[in-house]
Amino acid sequence: MRKTGAFKAVSISKKIVDDFVANDVSFITTVPCKQLAGVIDEVEAREEIFHIPANKEDEGMGLCAGAFMGGKRPAIIMQNTAIGVTINTLATLTQFYRMPLPMLISYRGELREPVACQVEMAVHTKALLNQLNIPTYHFHKESDADELDAILKYTFMCNKPVAILTDASFWGGYGDQ
């Protein structure tokens, strides 16, 4: 079972990054989360993508804003706790200047979560995104990722930040925990 889960995570990570590349996303900043380790490895491995790890998510959004103005399509990969860190940046930079930003977000604190503290931000995540009028998609089953291609096209069509929440069930759980 564990092997199957690991293979599933690898193939999902590959599919996600394939969709990024197919949509000409070539500048990706990341702040790590255990759930996102596979997709971050895949981003790092791709020649088509410039991967720039950020120390904090608002810094990463600044990098993405610059890359967008330089002619690249950017994306950020981060944990949902980052919504608490980046509200000001989302409102006064990404939204105010009307810039596109796909945000692939690990939705910690959902079903199968082993760390209680993660739930404390999970309960605010969708409410904050809703308050910010950020289009939000929630990947719970593997097949939900079939929409990623359309979500990316939508993001660069409307020049908005768009959130893609990916929960533990989507990633195949937490292994032994």
Place this chain on the structure above:
Amino acid sequence: MIRSEILREIAPILRDQLVVCNIGLPSQELHMIDDQPTNFYMLGTMGLSSSIGLGLALAQPKTVIAIDGDGSVLTNLGTLPTIANNVADNYILLIIDNGSYGSTGDQPTYAGKKTRLEAVAAACGCENVVTCQAEETGKVVQAAIDSKKMTIIVSKCESGNIKLPVITKDPVVIRDRFMTAVAS
């Protein structure tokens, strides 16, 4: 010499480059002194001038000068390791260090006390860190452009502000005009 005097003096050098300018008075001053389509004015989001500038420099080949302040760099101190580890030789970070939060009433920053940003930048791994006095800024910026090496400049000046209007241009207009200049 105060920040607005530095900007007035280096405006002829900045005019031919892509400039990302820090929130508040620095953007208002540059806008008043020499508004150019190659200037990106930050109207909010304190701390991200250096990050926006780095992203821009990594994405395209033209020289980018990010104008930042000591207070803003302290707000986003994580930017310096990112800059050091992602070298873009078309990138210049000009930190105008007046030791105070100028836009909010000249409260002192830690850079005006014991913290030296040039030492922080070097400790983060930045390879070309130049400290200068306000009067030398133009010469140092021009040398950094000519060197085609990523350079962090810390220009030490006096605190103080001039009275001037806020920028009323629409942010999308600023961004679109800037992107057209970047792509031209």
